[in-house]
Amino acid sequence: MNIRNLNAAGHALPAWTAVAGVDSFTPEQIAHAAKFHPGEPTERGPNQLAMLEGKSATASGCATCHDIGAPNFDGSIGDCTKCHGRHEFSVAMSRHPMTCGACHMGPDHSQLEIWTESKHGVQFHVRRDQQDFSVDPKDLRIIHQDTPTCSTCHMSGLEGLGMTHDVGERLSTFLFAPVSTKRPHAELGAQNMKDVCLKCHATTHIEKFYSRAEEVVNDTNQKVKKVMDLEKELRDEGLLTPEPFDEPIEFKIFNYWHYWGRTAKHGAYMGGADYVQWHGNYELTKEWVEIQAMAEELRAKAGDSNKLKKEMIESYLAQSE
DSSP: OOOOGGGGSSSSHHHHHHHHOSTTSOHHHHHHHHTTSOSGGGTOOOOHHHHHHOHHHIIIIIHHHHGGGOBOTTSOBOOTHHHHOSSSOOHHHHHSHHHHHTTSOSTTOOHHHHHHHSHHHHHHHHSGGGOOTTSOGGGOOTTTOOSOOHHHHHTOOGGGOOOOSOTTTTOOBOTTSSSOOBOTTHHHHHHHHHHHHTTTSOHHHHHHHHHHHHHHHHHHHHHHHHHHHHHHHHHHTTOSOSSTTOSHHHHHHHHIIIIIIHHHHHHHHHTOHHHHIIIIIHHHHHHHHHHHHHHHHHHHHHHHHHHHHHHHHHHHHHHHO
């Protein structure tokens, strides 16, 4: 059976299961993908929020990006044309930041916006006409592309580095998760990315950058943990139903980690100060106050309801005597 090498990348089965679950894959496809993505990506069901939004929203929204990892009629997985184009299979197109930005944008993963405001993005826009995106990957040098784009850092074979289609190969942390943890090969992933950075930056600058980014991730983790602990308390107290997204506070909690927490962490690792601050930590601070107020209101209403029930019972018993 033909299963493309995209299975080794984040742009594969996990991209599709994040929306549709695993039901559309065969057991053989699941077993193969599990070699690269064990656990949740090959076990999860359809996305609950997507199900609530409906099929039309999923088809014209979520799926237009996530189907890069959908199953194909011939048994293969993945769609190379998402990055390389359908009419002209283009290396240049895959290297342009707008190709990545067609999906990696918006409040929940603002990579394009963060990169645009970073020094890398500014330099790219100033020197756009001097970049040669069409050069053969094995020959790519700084003289061809002296301002970094998404592909430069995550995939390219710049100056003799080994190129890859696994966009997670040079990453060290699961930034997309509510509470970020280290990837299985975190040290190797960090060193792989630092090897790219070293093509332009000094080691001292790189280590300082990583240290600051990790501080943001650790601090954000602590903030998200507080919110998740509060949510668990409310469920244990019976103040939230088992159904997903049927109460306003659930959307607040979802936004807390899925939008602002992710944004702060991505901003730190991509040099986007505004996204660490105003689109990240400011929102985390504001939302925490509002979530606490909503939790207190739920508890107060429950207390009033219990008090009323108690009074009604006492009144009934008094009349029965």
